[in-house]
Amino acid sequence: MSEISKAYEPQSVESKWYQFWEDQGCFTADPARVSATRPAYSIVIPPPNVTGVLTMGHVLNNTIQDILARKARMDGKEVLWLPGTDHAGIATQNVVEKTLKKAGQIKHRDDLGREALVAKIWEWKETYGGIILKQLRALGASCDWTRTRFTMDPEYSRCVQQVFVDLYKKGLIYRGKRMVNWCPASLTALSDEEVTMKEQKGFMYHFRVEVVELPGTFLTIATTRPETIPADTAVAVNPNDPRYSHLVGKHVYRALPLDAPKEQRIIPIIADEHVTFDFGTGVLKVTPAHDKAEFEIGLRHKLPVIDVLTPDGKLTADAGTDLAGLDRFVGRKRSVELLEAAGALDKAEPYTNNVGFSERADVPIEPRLSEQWFLKYPSVDASKACVAQPGSEAPAPMRFFPDRWAKVYDHWMGGIQDWCISRQLWWGHRIPVWYRDSEVYCGLETPAGDGWTQDPDVLDTWFSSWLWAFATMGWINDKDADAKNATLKAFYPTTDLVTGPDIIFFWVARMIMAGYEYMGDLPFRNVYFTGIIRDKQGRKMSKSLGNSPDPLDLIAKYGADALRFGVMRAAPLGQDVLFDEQTVELGRNFCNKLWNACRFRQMITGEGTQSEAEINPALLTSDDRWVLLRLDQAIREVTQALAEYKFSDATTTLYRFFWNEYCDWYVEASKAVIYGSDEALKVNKVAVIDFVLGQLLRLFHPFLPFITEELWHGMGFAQDMPDNQGGKTLMFALWPKPLSDDEKEYFGLDDTADAVAQAKYDLVSLGRGLRRDCKIDPAKKIRFIVRPAGTLSPSDVEVLKLLLNAEALEVVDASWASDRGTPVAVNALGELFLPLAGLIDFEAERTRLTKELERVKIEVTKVQEKLANPAFAAKVPVKVLEEHQARLQDWQVKEAQIAASLANLAS
RNA sequence: GCGUGCUUAGCUCAGCGGUAGAGCACUUCCUUCACACGGAAGGGGUCGCAGGUUCGAACCCUGCAGCGCGCACCA
Numbered sequence: 001m002s003e004i005s006k007a008y009e010p011q012s013v014e015s016k017w018y019q020f021w022e023d024q025g026c027f028t029a030d031p032a033r034v035s036a037t038r039p040a041y042s043i044v045i046p047p048p049n050v051t052g053v054l055t056m057g058h059v060l061n062n063t064i065q066d067i068l069a070r071k072a073r074m075d076g077k078e079v080l081w082l083p084g085t086d087h088a089g090i091a092t093q094n095v096v097e098k099t100l101k102k103a104g105q106i107k108h109r110d111d112l113g114r115e116a117l118v119a120k121i122w123e124w125k126e127t128y129g130g131i132i133l134k135q136l137r138a139l140g141a142s143c144d145w146t147r148t149r150f151t152m153d154p155e156y157s158r159c160v161q162q163v164f165v166d167l168y169k170k171g172l173i174y175r176g177k178r179m180v181n182w183c184p185a186s187l188t189a190l191s192d193e194e195v196t197m198k199e200q201k202g203f204m205y206h207f208r209v210e211v212v213e214l215p216g217t218f219l220t221i222a223t224t225r226p227e228t229i230p231a232d233t234a235v236a237v238n239p240n241d242p243r244y245s246h247l248v249g250k251h252v253y254r255a256l257p258l259d260a261p262k263e264q265r266i267i268p269i270i271a272d273e274h275v276t277f278d279f280g281t282g283v284l285k286v287t288p289a290h291d292k293a294e295f296e297i298g299l300r301h302k303l304p305v306i307d308v309l310t311p312d313g314k315l316t317a318d319a320g321t322d323l324a325g326l327d328r329f330v331g332r333k334r335s336v337e338l339l340e341a342a343g344a345l346d347k348a349e350p351y352t353n354n355v356g357f358s359e360r361a362d363v364p365i366e367p368r369l370s371e372q373w374f375l376k377y378p379s380v381d382a383s384k385a386c387v388a389q390p391g392s393e394a395p396a397p398m399r400f401f402p403d404r405w406a407k408v409y410d411h412w413m414g415g416i417q418d419w420c421i422s423r424q425l426w427w428g429h430r431i432p433v434w435y436r437d438s439e440v441y442c443g444l445e446t447p448a449g450d451g452w453t454q455d456p457d458v459l460d461t462w463f464s465s466w467l468w469a470f471a472t473m474g475w476i477n478d479k480d481a482d483a484k485n486a487t488l489k490a491f492y493p494t495t496d497l498v499t500g501p502d503i504i505f506f507w508v509a510r511m512i513m514a515g516y517e518y519m520g521d522l523p524f525r526n527v528y529f530t531g532i533i534r535d536k537q538g539r540k541m542s543k544s545l546g547n548s549p550d551p552l553d554l555i556a557k558y559g560a561d562a563l564r565f566g567v568m569r570a571a572p573l574g575q576d577v578l579f580d581e582q583t584v585e586l587g588r589n590f591c592n593k594l595w596n597a598c599r600f601r602q603m604i605t606g607e608g609t610q611s612e613a614e615i616n617p618a619l620l621t622s623d624d625r626w627v628l629l630r631l632d633q634a635i636r637e638v639t640q641a642l643a644e645y646k647f648s649d650a651t652t653t654l655y656r657f658f659w660n661e662y663c664d665w666y667v668e669a670s671k672a673v674i675y676g677s678d679e680a681l682k683v684n685k686v687a688v689i690d691f692v693l694g695q696l697l698r699l700f701h702p703f704l705p706f707i708t709e710e711l712w713h714g715m716g717f718a719q720d721m722p723d724n725q726g727g728k729t730l731m732f733a734l735w736p737k738p739l740s741d742d743e744k745e746y747f748g749l750d751d752t753a754d755a756v757a758q759a760k761y762d763l764v765s766l767g768r769g770l771r772r773d774c775k776i777d778p779a780k781k782i783r784f785i786v787r788p789a790g791t792l793s794p795s796d797v798e799v800l801k802l803l804l805n806a807e808a809l810e811v812v813d814a815s816w817a818s819d820r821g822t823p824v825a826v827n828a829l830g831e832l833f834l835p836l837a838g839l840i841d842f843e844a845e846r847t848r849l850t851k852e853l854e855r856v857k858i859e860v861t862k863v864q865e866k867l868a869n870p871a872f873a874a875k876v877p878v879k880v881l882e883e884h885q886a887r888l889q890d891w892q893v894k895e896a897q898i899a900a901s902l903a904n905l906a907s
Numbered sequence: 908g909c910g911u912g913c914u915u916a917g918c919u920c921a922g923c924g925g926u927a928g929a930g931c932a933c934u935u936c937c938u939u940c941a942c943a944c945g946g947a948a949g950g951g952g953u954c955g956c957a958g959g960u961u962c963g964a965a966c967c968c969u970g971c972a973g974c975g976c977g978c979a980c981c982a
Contacts (some may be wrong), residue, residue, distance in 0.1 A: 007944065197980085204982090223982060236982095279981040291982075354980070404911065408977065411910070415978085501977085532976090536919075558944095569930080570919075575912085576975085578919060582931065589944040600941035652921075652929070660929095667941080765948085772948050778937060805939090805947095859926075866925090871962040880925055880963095887926065 008595035010559025014706045018137055026731050027142045029080035031490035041072035042080040042491035044469055044524075045143065046499045046507070050085035050150060051092050051128050054135035056533040056541055056579055057500065059551045060571060063564045064530060064647060065498045066141050070702040071642055072495075073142075074735040080491045081142060082472050083133060084149035087125075089461040090186050090360050093427040096121045114426045114456075121427050135552060140560050140705045142731070149472040151464040152429070159471040160464045161432045161444055163518070166477065168433075168442045172376045173421070175433075175440075179292045180420050182368035184313030184328075185361035188424040189372050191460060192417060193505050195356040195365055204351035205336060206281065207344045209235065212251040212266055219244070219252060219269075220346055222280030224353055225290070226339060227331035229256040230319040232267060233303040234286040239271035241282055255344050256335060257320020270301050292367045309366060328366075373422035373431060373457070379516035384413040386512065386522050398512070401528045401645045405501055412505050421460045428458030466510035469494055469523035477518065488519075497524040500532065528645045531576040541579070554584050561704040562587030568703060569651040590655065591707050594700070597663055598711045601689050604674055604682075615691060617747050619684040621673070621795040626757030627666040629749050630657060631692055632739045638699055639735070654700060662692065665761050672798040681795070693717075695736045698726075705731075759829040760796055764803040766825035770834045773848050774823055774841075781807035787816060788830035821845050821905040826897045828890070846905055853898045860895055863888040 021027060034040045043065055048058060069081040100106045100120065109117050129150075136143065149156060167173045180189040205226050208218040219235060235252050237244035247269050254265040274297055275284045288298030289307040298305060308319040315323040315331045322338055323331045339345040356365045388396035389410065390403040400406045422431060434441045434452040441447040446454070467475075473487045482488060493515070499508060508527060515523030533541050541548035554563050565587035571577045620628075634657035641650035673685045694717050701708040712718055712730040719727075726733030739749065767784060776782060784806045786792070792800075792811060801809040818824065821842050823834045863884055866872055873881060 006942075008942095197978090221982085225982080274981090276981055281982095284982050287982090294982080353982090402912095407910075411978070504977095562944095575920085580919075580931090583919085585944075586930070589942095592944045593942060596942035596945085598941085603941065648921080656929080663942090664946085668946095768948060772936085778947060779939070862926075866963075869962055873962085875962050876925080883925080891926095 006596075006599075008559075008592045008707060010561060010591065010706060011556070013710045014138070014140070014555075014560055017706050017709045018140065021142070021729065021731065022137075022145070024728065026729055027081070027144050028146055029078060029144050029491070031078075031486040034078045034490040037076075039077050040080070040490045040495075041069070041075075041077040042082070042494040043069060043496050043498070044082045044472060044494055045084060046497075046503070047084045047086040047149075047151065047465065047468060048132050049088040049091055050125055050132075051088070051095055052132050054132055054139070054551050056548055056551060056567075057530075058132070058136070059139060059563060060530050060533055060567050060577060061498055061500065062136055062139060062141050063567055064528065064571075064645075065496075066139070066564075066705070067568070067642070067647065067702040068496055068498070069142050070705060070731065071735065073731055074698065074701065074733060076734065078490070079142075080144055080147075080487075082147050082149070082491075083136070083141075083143035083145060084468075084472060085129065085132065085151070086461060086465055087150065087152045087428060089423060089425050089428040089458060090188065092121060092125075093117075093425055094186065094360070096124050096427075099124075109426070118426050138552065138555055138560060140564065142705070147472070151461070151468075155474070155476075156464065156467075156471050157429055158444070159467055159475060159477065160429045160459065162477045163467060163514075164429075164432055164459065164463075165442055165444060167375060167378065170378070172378055173373060174376070175371065175373050177369060177371045178374070178420075179295045179367050179369055180372050181356065181358075181365045182311070182370065183358040183361050183363065183365055184309075184311065185358060185363045186425075187311055189368075189370060189420050189422060190358060190360075190365065191420050191462075194359045196359050197354040198357045199352055200355045200364075201350065201352050203336075203348045204280065205339070205348045206346035207255055207339050208346060209252040209255055209344070211247060211269075212253060214247075214250070217247075219247070219283050220281045221283045221285050223285055224351060225287075225332065226256075226335040227315060227319070227323065227328055228287045228290045228308060229254065229285065229335060230315075230323065231287045231289045231306040231308040232285045233288060233298065233306060234268050234270045234301060236270050236272045236275050236284045236286050236297060237282060238273065238275040238277055241275075241277055243282060244269075245271070255339060255342070257322060258338060258342060259320050259322065268301075270297075270303075272297050272300065289369060290367055295367070295369065305369065307369070309368075311368075313363075313366060372420050373433075373455075375419040375421050375463075377416055377419065377510075377513055379513045380413065380416060382516045383509070383512040384410065386516075397525065398522050399526050401526060405504060405527075405529050408501075409504060409509060412509060419460075421463045422455075422457040423460055424456075425458050428461065429464055431455040431457050431459060462506050462510060465507055466514045467518070469511055469515055470519050475518070492519060493522050494524045495526065497527045498530065499527070501529040502532070504529070526645075531571060533577045533579050536578050536580045549579075549581065554581070558584045558588040559591060559706070561591050561707050565590055565651060565703055568647045569655070571648055590659070591704060593659060593663065594704070594707060594711070597658070597667065598693060598715055600667065601686075601693060601715065604686055604689075613683045613687040615687045615747070616680075616684050619681055620688070620747060621681070621685075621799075622753060622757040622760065622793070623666055623669040623795075623799060624685070624688045625747065625749050625753035627662060627688065627692060628739070628747060629754050630661045630666075631695055632744075632749075633657075634661075635695065635699065635736045636738045639738075642702075651703060654703065658696060658700075662696070665757075666692075668803060669757075669761075669799045672795070672802045676798065690715075690717075697730060698733050698736050701730050701733070755828070756796070759827055760800060761803075763825065763827050763829045763832055764800065766827060767800075767804045767832045767834070770823050770825050770832070774834060774836065774844075776834075778805065781805060783808045783810065783835060785810045785812055785816075785818070785833040785835055786830055787812050787814070787833070789828060790830075792830070818904065823848070824897075824901050826894055831897065842905060846902070849898055849902050849905065853895065853902065856891055856895045856898060860888065860891045863891065 065081060069079050072079045097109055106112055164173060181195045183190055202224055204222050204224055206220050206222050208220050211217040211219065232254050248271045250269050251266045252269060253262055254267050274293060286294045286297050286303065288295045288303055288305045290309065306318055308316050309328060310316055313328045315326050317324045323334055326334055358365050386396060386398045387406045387409055388399045389406050432442060432444060433455040434447050436451045446452060470488060470492055473492060474485050475482055475488060511523045515521060535541055535547040539547060551563060563584050566583035570579065570583045634653055637653040638650045641653065670685050673681045697708045697712050709730045721727035724732055771778060784804055786800065786809060797809055797811060818833050823845055825832045867884055867888060
């Protein structure tokens with residue numbers, strides 16, 4: 001810190017140290033260093049979309065991972081934080097296709113064809129693929145970049161295909177024609193997890209159909225999707241519905257299409273339990289091609305299937321000439337008009353129902369019958385059983401934080417459905433299956449012989465990311481080779497996983513199953529679920545709302561440390577985070593305060609001069625003892641908070657200790673010695689300050705890596721340290737330990753030491769209050785008189801004098817009597833008088849004291865009432881009883897003293 | 908419908924059985940030589956509502972209300 005600027009300027013500091021850490025290989029994990037005394041700590045990054053940019057969500061997530069990783073290093077562990085990116089099938093292909101279309105290069109992906117488009121996407125990936133990883137560096141993320149992985153790396157792709165072949169051979173992967181969720185925008189099948197239900201305002205249409213066998217008799221049917229009427233192949237009622245049971249077996253004329261002859265529109269009335277009496281009219285139109293449940297009905301009753309929708313959601317010729325070619329929603333309106341014109345429409349009433357939307361494309365999905373690949377999940381039982389359930393004492397190998405997510409997980413695992421893993425896309429892992437006539441071949445290589453064609457589909461992106469925990473470590477599904485893989489051996493299972501609860505099914509659950517199936521062991525021991533970042537109005541941050549700040553802008557403006565600190569402070573365990581830029585400002589202010597506290601220390605002895613002195617217990621003042629105890633407390637609290645993943649608690653403690661305790665009281669009090677004339681005391685004071693700051697920088701390092709590293713070196717703490725314990729970098733300095741009992745005894749740290757200083761500071765506050773009440777300019781030096789309850793050391797007197805901004809502080813004994821009406825403040829330390837020498841406003845003082853007396857009396861009464869309750873004394877623990885008695889005494893003493901002052905005023 | 912979370916100072920949130928707390932915002936004062944990205948002193952809350960358990964409840968239990976989220980859904 002040769003040039004000490006008044007304000008902390010993060011920009012140059014941050015890039016300098018990141019470069020240093022990376023150049024020195026500080027982030028690189030070496031399995032060879034793992035031993036009994038140097039345990040492994042590992043964490044795999046939730047791979048961001050390869051073409052993505054850093055969002056506030058990433059900031060939250062990766063700051064937490066970085067804190068955990070850096071803390072583990074300071075605990076002396078061998079740390080692997082493994083980074084990488086995900087190819088993100090649909091999202092990436094969409095982005096590239098859109099860009100090409102915008103640039104006028106293509107109108108449709110077929111213009112390029114499969115190979116050319118995939119080549120374009122690779123090009124795109126090479127250009128933009130690294131951005132988010134660079135941005136993570138700006139945040140300070142201490143990832144082992146030498147191990148960066150991508151889900152479409154050749155080795156990784158081989159893992160994915162191997163797993164497919166393996167599961168196929170195990171009979172868990174199969175191909176089948178089923179109703180799937182079809183996205184008419186992305187033109188692919190989706191898994192159930194990729195569909196989100198949304199409330200949609202629409203209409204419930206009631207229309208009539210005539211019974212063939214009973215002309216003049218009509219059935220009224222309620223539907224929200226009249227455009228699918230041409231695809232109806234039956235009308236169903238509940239078999240026990242007395243209104244309709246006599247009609248079962250008869251037929252109706254389907255209402256649409258109108259251009260088809262009546263006799264071609266005859267469909268049966270069937271009875272099926274699925275139909276509920278009291279919903280709609282109790283009559284259901286059965287459209288096997290366009291509804292999952294109705295497809296099942298169709299199977300039960302062997303109904304024909306008429307598909308009237310094209311893959312991109314337009315009506316087909318089978319829908320009739322009036323509807324053919326129309327978009328499904330346009331077709332809906334048109335079909336209503338047709339029904340109305342035909343006199344078949346009864347009514348259309350406003351209706352809100354839930355519609356499944358494609359999560360990616362944000363359009364309603366269509367249930368669609370198609371040939372897809374499915375996976376019957378492996379290792380379900382082991383995966384379900386491994387997570388500790390909230391409230392359960394049963395030992396479990398994996399824990400969720402907060403543990404309530406374990407219930408959500410358990411519930412999903414209990415009702416687990418086969419996973420549709422094929423996607424009709426080009427960007428991704430091609431399904432390793434080839435066809436020749438009726439032959440099917442599944443394997444890693446193209447089969448020998450002519451005439452084979454590979455399945456055109458690719459795999460769901462999550463079918464590659466579920467292998468992330470071990471495929472990134474060089475796993476190749478070869479028992480012997482994997483057993484010899486040093487990285488896997490040292491770092492699998494990983495220690496912590498940090499992710500959002502929104503991908504608990506997409507990713508977490510599936511990784512657990514893959515872990516058990518392929519590694520025979522769980523993939524991680526703890527899962528920490530972050531909250532979701534929202535804006536200050538509580539809205540989810542999104543690009544379309546434009547309410548998401550660019551973290552890089554924030555870093556440029558405030559510094560990465562400030563951003564990290566602000567986000568951590570605002571992110572309590574398991575709660576969503578309402579993000580406000582103010583919190584980053586607070587982080588910036590905090591860094592600046594830290595910077596200046598160190599600057600102050602440097603100014604005591606001059607630049608770069610470090611105190612060589614050991615702390616001499618004989619020379620410790622009550623302030624020194626107090627700050628050492630507070631530091632000890634902070635170390636305990638922060639360590640505990642981190643162990644429980646309570647990051648906002650940890651930052652709160654750090655804030656309190658550093659700002660409120662160290663700066664506001666200790667540093668201010670220490671000025672009595674620093675600006676005093678006792679050299680020995682001064683040297684000892686500096687030794688204490690250096691000790692506290694040294695510990696403090698370590699405690700802060702996981703949260704504020706850049707500024708702490710800069711100060712660590714600038715303050716000279718790195719000197720004289722072994723290279724692997726802070727000499728080279730603070731990253732490897734040891735995490736502070738709480739003081740042992742021996743150390744406490746050596747330094748004379750006990751409750752009394754703490755109480756004296758605390759009472760002293762409390763009396764200072766009271767004295768400042770007196771000044772204010774007496775309307776004395778805080779800047780004006782005035783005289784105070786103190787009458788100690790016990791004894792006061794000279795150093796305590798000096799501190800009181802300084803903090804009260806007193807011209808003089810006279811110490812008197814019990815024999816001293818104050819002038820009539822002299823304002824006084826009282827606490828355990830003694831009485832503090834503000835002699836006003838003839839300037840006393842008796843009336844004002846009477847008012848002040850009366851008010852104070854009232855306040856104290858209320859407190860006295862409160863405690864007295866409690867103690868007066870016979871049941872209280874009888875049932876309460878001794879400790880609580882004593883506490884109350886002591887409290888009563890305190891208040892009563894105060895009451896007596898104020899009463900005495902009032903009496904003195906009256907005389 | 909089932910599950911789950913939240914409701915405490917103007918705002919954002921801690922506290923989860925024994926004297927209601929923090930940060931921001933607000934009021935007043937202070938550019939005194941670490942820091943105005945600062946310092947000092949203040950004001951501000953019947954802890955969503957109603958019952959219950961307890962000597963004692965913001966905290967535990969029950970019900971209700973409002974706001975989220977997840978899952979499952981009836982056309």
